[in-house]
Amino acid sequence: MKIIMAEHAGFCFGVKRAVDAIEKALKSSSEVWTIGLPIHNPQEVSRLEAMGLRVADNEREIPDGSEILIRAHGEPLSVIKNLQARNIKVQDMTCPFVKKAQDMAENLSRGNYFIILLGDKKHPEIKGILGHVVDENNAEVVADENEAENVAYHAKIALISQTTQREEKLSNVAGILTQKCSELHVCNTICKATAERQDAVKELVKNNKIDGVVLIGGKTSANTGKLRDVIKSQNNKIEVLWVEDENEIESNLDWFKNKNLIGIAAGASTPAWLIDKIKSNIAEIGGMGN
Numbered sequence: 107m108k109i110i111m112a113e114h115a116g117f118c119f120g121v122k123r124a125v126d127a128i129e130k131a132l133k134s135s136s137e138v139w140t141i142g143l144p145i146h147n148p149q150e151v152s153r154l155e156a157m158g159l160r161v162a163d164n165e166r167e168i169p170d171g172s173e174i175l176i177r178a179h180g181e182p183l184s185v186i187k188n189l190q191a192r193n194i195k196v197q198d199m200t201c202p203f204v205k206k207a208q209d210m211a212e213n214l215s216r217g218n219y220f221i222i223l224l225g226d227k228k229h230p231e232i233k234g235i236l237g238h239v240v241d242e243n244n245a246e247v248v249a250d251e252n253e254a255e256n257v258a259y260h261a262k263i264a265l266i267s268q269t270t271q272r273e274e275k276l277s278n279v280a281g282i283l284t285q286k287c288s289e290l291h292v293c294n295t296i297c298k299a300t301a302e303r304q305d306a307v308k309e310l311v312k313n314n315k316i317d318g319v320v321l322i323g324g325k326t327s328a329n330t331g332k333l334r335d336v337i338k339s340q341n342n343k344i345e346v347l348w349v350e351d352e353n354e355i356e357s358n359l360d361w362f363k364n365k366n367l368i369g370i371a372a373g374a375s376t377p378a379w380l381i382d383k384i385k386s387n388i389a390e391i392g393g394m395g396n
Contacts, residue, residue, distance in 0.1 A: 112370065114306040124201070138175055144177040181230075208238040220246070225268025266295055270329040271300075304336045319347070322350075327374075
């Protein structure tokens with residue numbers, strides 16, 4: 107059995123930047139807080155918690171006067187202002203691509219555009235972007251083309267995408283919204299790292315005779331889920347084994363039977379140390395050393 111890695115896999119710039127900032131902050135402070143998981147990878151979060159990271163469910167759990175790092179997903183503007191008002195030291199590590207989407211949502215809503223956000227309304231990134239719209243009553247979140255069909259008419263619409271969306275979906279939704287307004291402003295806020303990883307898995311399954319793909323990433327990771335969707339859209343016959351850690355490799359040994367070439371891909375929230383560990387485990391299954 108042979109292994110081939112996707113050209114781009116693992117931590118993107120925004121996630122690495124946030125993790126590096128947490129590690130740096132913990133060198134000078136015994137306790138640093140985030141609201142929600144800093145990244146959607148439980149193994150990496152556990153490593154950071156062992157160093158002193160504290161994860162709160164909401165802003166009210168953060169002690170006055172403490173230190174908080176705003177995760178790469180970002181937060182609504184009101185949350186950041188509330189934290190600062192309580193003498194909490196705030197280090198904003200919102201991913202630059204997410205920050206760009208937040209700024210566009212704020213500026214275009216001030217320009218009397220009705221804001222359409224393409225993404226998962228429960229995802230913290232979307233909640234953060236929505237929290238930068240001047241009036242949230244003048245905004246709507248759509249998950250896909252079907253929901254875009256139900257958007258009411260507005261004179262001016264601005265379409266802003268969650269950074270982990272697929273460009274094909276953004277294009278399709280934009281086409282639908284042209285019938286829902288007189289003026290459409292489309293913002294391609296899909297981050298470069300997301301596009302690179304999606305293109306890499308396309309090439310992985312397109313140009314190689316892959317028998318299956320091991321996809322490494324947190325089960326709540328939106329960008330990892332999109333990689334699975336991309337693989338299936340290229341070839342729905344390819345088997346995908348989505349794992350979070352090496353234990354799931356051991357519990358799915360039968361999946362590797364009769365497979366000669368295994369592809370490995372990983373979401374943008376997956377640390378390199380975990381990718382290497384899982385790759386070594388797969389290599390051992392195949393009786394090879396790389």
